[in-house]
């Protein structure tokens with residue numbers, strides 16, 4: 001059964017994570033550990049870095065499991 005899409009919002013950006021697509025390359029965790037920390041239940045905390053930096057890291061996700069959307073007005 002497919003796993004549910006996860007959404008994490010903070011700091012003016014919404015990051016979504018599709019666990020069905022992730023290849024566990026860990027680029028996100030290595031690249032921006034203040035935001036991506038699998039030890040935490042809420043493992044993506046976009047508010048812990050500038051939105052542009054979060055977006056840049058999301059773009060580097062090799063599988064496309066991570067996506068982002070800037071929140072207008074924030």
Ligand code: SF4
Nearest residue numbers: 022023025026028061
């Ligand atoms: S960078 Fe993308 S593919 Fe790699 S662990 Fe993170 S979400 Fe999964």
